[in-house]
């Protein structure tokens with residue numbers, strides 16, 4: 515403060531050169547952030563980093579006085595393109611692939627949800643209603659872009675090529691699970707597909723994703739990172755740290771918020787007071803877009819444009835995709851306790867990403883009832899085949915719980931491992947060891 519006032523006085527007396535020298539000596543931030551030209555100093559505040567004008571109005575900024583950031587969309591609810599040049603013209607093949615992916619995910623969700631209800635797997639999370647955010651965004655990425663997910667992004671991984679067998683094996687924790695049965699169901703990961711393994715502790719993926727994007731930038735790799743998260747996770751401290759680091763380090767990362775209206779039972783009206791998640795973007799100095807997450811084409815265009823900003827400007831982008839979680843939060847939740855059936859029905863019947871894309875296809879004669887019927891049967895057959903195969907497969911050896919976690923097994927894990935082996939030596943007959951790889955004779 516003292517230095518700033520002294521500088522201004524010096525400048526008033528025309529001692530600009532002296533001032534500049536003093537400034538260079540006293541504070542590098544001042545010289546870096548403030549335009550110290552005499553004529554500007556009277557007009558504008560000289561605070562480091564300031565872009566403001568002076569005002570004599572004592573007026574608080576109140577977000578309720580501003581309209582919400584608009585929601586970008588390409589199609590209306592009837593699948594009609596709104597602006598003539600709005601259609602990304604992805605072509606019949608690509609659109610059909612998107613539609614088949616979205617509906618396949620839907621079918622897989624139904625089977626695995628029921629499987630949990632029947633006690634065959636321990637846990638599951640569906641993506642009902644959010645299929646457009648998954649497929650629209652992942653289709654706009656390059657296959658070597660790195661993905662950090664939260665947990666409700668199975669469609670993103672499906673688009674990358676994760677097979678039904680791989681999904682099922684993970685949920686069953688069988689011998690073909692890439693995670694060797696060490697994670698709860700839906701905690702997928704694939705090194706080959708550049709999809710970082712899910713850790714469902716909220717928002718942990720966000721600072722990690724920023725670190726990864728910074729590393730990709732330093733490598734000059736031409737790759738970017740996309741980080742998915744829910745509007746609930748956005749309230750975590752890690753989310754704010756991640757957004758600010760990404761902005762100040764100019765990281766090539768897309769923050770993709772799936773705003774599905776709920777964080778388990780907490781509705782968005784209790785989650786934040788400002789203009790959603792997009793409303794925070796300008797505060798971080800980040801290019802920001804709010805998009806209709808149920809409009810797959812709009813999500814595609816938004817993500818493709820964000821990717822270009824990341825690469826061409828080496829800057830982060832925040833996308834808030836507005837959607838609705840039609841299913842329960844997870845198999846541990848019963849959403850009828852906190853929302854009405856009518857509310858859910860509205861989104862299911864009037865604003866569903868799958869039916870909207872289908873209408874778009876039907877208007878172009880790319881899809882009809884017969885194709886739908888055939889695909890429904892075929893997709894169900896594929897899902898059931900993978901489901902039956904996964905259930906039959908044996909589990910990994912219990913040793914896998916301990917190995918391959920650290921580079922070398924640390925003493926405390928060695929101790930636990932030996933203790934478990936000793937236990938199984940005496941009481942193995944009480945466990946279904948035959949179902950575990952290489953343990954049938956234990």
Ligand SMILES: Cc1ncc(C[n+]2csc(CCOP(=O)(O)OP(=O)(O)O)c2C)c(N)n1
Nearest residue numbers: 666714715716744745746747774776777778
């Ligand atoms: C740090 C942390 N706190 C709480 C939880 C419990 N939890 C799991 S999911 C969830 C809600 C997250 O909501 P949102 O981010 O909106 O994602 P959505 O489930 O809606 O996709 C909560 C509170 C957690 N996993 N981690």
Ligand SMILES: [Mg+2]
Nearest residue numbers: 744774776777
């Ligand atoms: Mg949510």
